[in-house]
Amino acid sequence: MTKIYNDLYQFTNYIEPINLSLHQYLLLSAEPALIHTGTIQQAEKLVPQIKELLGDKKLKYIFVSHFEADECGGLFLLVSEFPGVTTICSEVTARQLFGFGIMHNILIKKPGDKLSGKDYNFEFIGYPSEVHLWEGLLLRETNRNIFFSSDLMFQMGKYHAEVIERSWEDAVANCGIEFIPNKEMQDKLLNNLKSINPKFVATGHGVCIKL
């Protein structure tokens, strides 16, 4: 676990057989939010670390970009460890969670929606996600100007708390949009990305980006 930017902490587990690092983040604001749960195995390791960082604070949100093991595999465990926590996800992701019996406090957000609290301001961007181009979400926190890129700006390899500097234009040009096999969806997402100008990209996999 490493404090990577302002009050943002990064956690990583490295999956050797597929040479991939999975990152989760805790935004330790006045109302803390966890971004992605990791797999169930990762979540077991996350719980004590999150509890230590939280101290007297309560985990308010868990943001799930889309329905995949690294983004929400540990959700069931985390909601039992942090009673009262609210999961933020898209309508499609919520349907998947319901199908797996995960029916605690779920806050459905649509692309373009916002959510503000004491010292954070979330904005949600539509994200056509695996497996069937289901509509997921990307998260932007505009007070600190952090963009959580999920599986965009993806990189294979073993990385933890590594940050490179590059321009936003360059980051968008190399964001891996080609993995979304639908031109219309690609264009929409690219337009949304071009309209923001983050200071920090917290990636789901690989190095983070400082702009």
Ligand SMILES: [Fe+2]
């Ligand atoms: Fe994913």
Ligand SMILES: [Fe+2]
């Ligand atoms: Fe991922």
